[in-house]
Amino acid sequence: MPSDRPALGLHGLRKRFGSTIAVDGIDLEIPAGSFFGLLGPNGAGKTTTLSMATGLLTPDAGVVIVDGVDLWKNPTIAKPMLGVLPDGLRTFDRLTGSELISYAGILRGLDPDVVRERRDDLLAALDLAAAGSTLVTDFSAGMAKKIGLACALVHAPRVLVLDEPFEAVDPVSATGIRNILQSFVASGGTVVISSHVMALVERLCDRVAIIGAGRVLAEGPLDEVRGDGDLEARFVALVGDTSEQRDLTWLQQS
Ligand SMILES: Nc1ncnc2c1ncn2[C@@H]1O[C@H](COP(=O)(O)OP(=O)(O)OP(=O)(O)O)[C@@H](O)[C@H]1O
Numbered sequence: 001m002p003s004d005r006p007a008l009g010l011h012g013l014r015k016r017f018g019s020t021i022a023v024d025g026i027d028l029e030i031p032a033g034s035f036f037g038l039l040g041p042n043g044a045g046k047t048t049t050l051s052m053a054t055g056l057l058t059p060d061a062g063v064v065i066v067d068g069v070d071l072w073k074n075p076t077i078a079k080p081m082l083g084v085l086p087d088g089l090r091t092f093d094r095l096t097g098s099e100l101i102s103y104a105g106i107l108r109g110l111d112p113d114v115v116r117e118r119r120d121d122l123l124a125a126l127d128l129a130a131a132g133s134t135l136v137t138d139f140s141a142g143m144a145k146k147i148g149l150a151c152a153l154v155h156a157p158r159v160l161v162l163d164e165p166f167e168a169v170d171p172v173s174a175t176g177i178r179n180i181l182q183s184f185v186a187s188g189g190t191v192v193i194s195s196h197v198m199a200l201v202e203r204l205c206d207r208v209a210i211i212g213a214g215r216v217l218a219e220g221p222l223d224e225v226r227g228d229g230d231l232e233a234r235f236v237a238l239v240g241d242t243s244e245q246r247d248l249t250w251l252q253q254s
Pocket residue numbers: 017020021022040041042043044045046047048049
């Protein structure tokens with residue numbers, strides 16, 4: 001059973017890169033057992049937020065609490081509770097997919113026999129048989145995403161934080177990933193994803209947050225955030241269309 005304690009709490013998170021304020025005071029509580037969607041336009045601060053929430057990027061200010069443990073004060077206790085799929089993080093590209101999953105498992109302190117068993121399960125479940133013996137450097141974008149997901153899952157963490165897990169993944173694989181994540185949540189696990197695909201978020205997530213310019217614009221149960229319309233309409237209403245309207249007449253073919 002999920003506990004009453006939030007699986008992940010972000011309190012007053014801030015991050016600035018030079019003159020760019022990427023995250024401007026984000027507060028979010030993600031209940032245990034929820035499937036949480038983090039939405040926002042390009043450059044809204046999703047990746048920066050998730051990087052700070054998972055110990056990959058030091059916040060300028062703020063606190064991250066994983067199941068009651070302060071991540072930045074007690075990383076050795078908090079980090080093993082997380083399974084993280086970062087966005088575009090470089091990895092060891094002279095390893096095969098299979099070796100990379102094993103490495104992730106060993107790094108988490110798992111017994112080698114357990115690692116082997118889980119690695120084979122993950123390669124099969126994520127349809128990664130070919131990637132198992134392919135060097136990371138030769139991966140397609142979708143293969144890299146799926147191996148990254150396998151590395152995030154191998155130690156059976158309590159909380160999965162996945163930055164755009166469905167990006168570049170084919171529809172059959174996406175169905176497999178959806179099934180894995182949904183049964184993880186049904187068993188009491190917590191999933192946080194960022195995504196630009198509204199239909200997917202509406203289908204999977206029970207809670208969402210929409211962020212813009214590094215701030216939370218709306219947060220809560222999916223039905224409350226989207227209100228009477230759909231999520232895309234709410235997203236556009238909150239974020240606004242900032243693109244300049246121009247007719248690209250030079251693009252017209254006749
Ligand atoms: N390492 C960095 N150095 C400088 N600026 C950065 C860095 N990382 C992010 N930014 C800036 O911080 C802001 C937020 O970026 P971030 O990648 O968090 O947004 P995002 O919501 O994940 O965007 P997208 O949907 O396009 O992936 C942007 O203005 C970006 O240019």
